[in-house]
Amino acid sequence: MDLEGARSHIIDMVFVICLMFLFIFSALTVITIGADIYQKNVVAVDENYYKRTACAYITEKIRQSDVNGGIFVKKIFDQDALVLQSEENGILYDTYIYDYDGNLMELFAMDELKDLYPKSGQKILELTKFDVKYVGPTTLSVDVILKDGTEESFLVTTKSVSEE
Numbered sequence: 765m766d767l768e769g770a771r772s773h774i775i776d777m778v779f780v781i782c783l784m785f786l787f788i789f790s791a792l793t794v795i796t797i798g799a800d801i802y803q804k805n806v807v808a809v810d811e812n813y814y815k816r817t818a819c820a821y822i823t824e825k826i827r828q829s830d831v832n833g834g835i836f837v838k839k840i841f842d843q844d845a846l847v848l849q850s851e852e853n854g855i856l857y858d859t860y861i862y863d864y865d866g867n868l869m870e871l872f873a874m875d876e877l878k879d880l881y882p883k884s885g886q887k888i889l890e891l892t893k894f895d896v897k898y899v900g901p902t903t904l905s906v907d908v909i910l911k912d913g914t915e916e917s918f919l920v921t922t923k924s925v926s927e928e
Contacts, residue, residue, distance in 0.1 A: 815916055818868065818889055818908045822846070822896075823920050825861060825870075826904065832924040835904070837896055841882045846896045846904075849875065860885065863894035866911070901925050 829835055829848035838847045838860075845862035856875035862882070863869065869885030893909040902925055908916045 811912065811914070814889065814910050814912070815914060818891065818910065819906075819916055819918055821868075821888060822861065822906055822908075823918075825859070826920050826922060829859070830922050830924050834924065835922055837898060837904075840880065844896055846906075861888075861894075861896075863891060866890055866892065868894055868908075 825848060826835060826846075829850060831850075834849045836847050836849070837844050839845070840847075840860060841862060841864065843862060845860045848859040848861070850857050850859070858873055858875050860871040860873070860880070861868065862871070862885070864882040864885065868888040868891050869882065870888055871880060871882075871885035873880060873884075890911040891908055892911060892913070893907065895907040897905055899905045899919070902922050904920045904922065906918055906920060910916065
């Protein structure tokens with residue numbers, strides 16, 4: 765009788781150990797699947813961030829400066845740049861949005877300054893290309909190629925009319 769009691773205890777112990785290993789294996793599998801899903805989501809959110817940030821930033825800057833004659837496209841640094849003009853205390857200021865050295869840049873300067881340097885601007889976002897032009901009296905076409913090669917094109921309609 766002792767022999768049967770010892771066998772049943774060994775079988776019970778082996779069964780419990782097998783169950784424990786099955787639980788550990790299942791837990792590790794769920795963690796691995798969850799980590800993979802999380803990593804894919806992080807990559808998707810990062811890509812979406814760059815797409816949305818470029819479009820939202822440019823659109824918001826245009827909306828902030830939407831007064832008659834305050835938005836125009838000007839050739840600067842051998843490329844077309846978006847110029848947002850504002851007046852404070854009787855002095856005209858220009859905000860230039862352009863691309864330089866793989867970055868979307870913003871440069872704020874007095875309108876009367878003629879010697880501007882592209883390096884002087886503040887880096888906003890990494891990109892490959894930024895192109896802006898008027899396609900109608902109140903419609904700007906903006907083309908952006910992001911650092912990953914994604915092309916984003918969008919139109920922004922202003923309330924004010926371009927003086928060009």
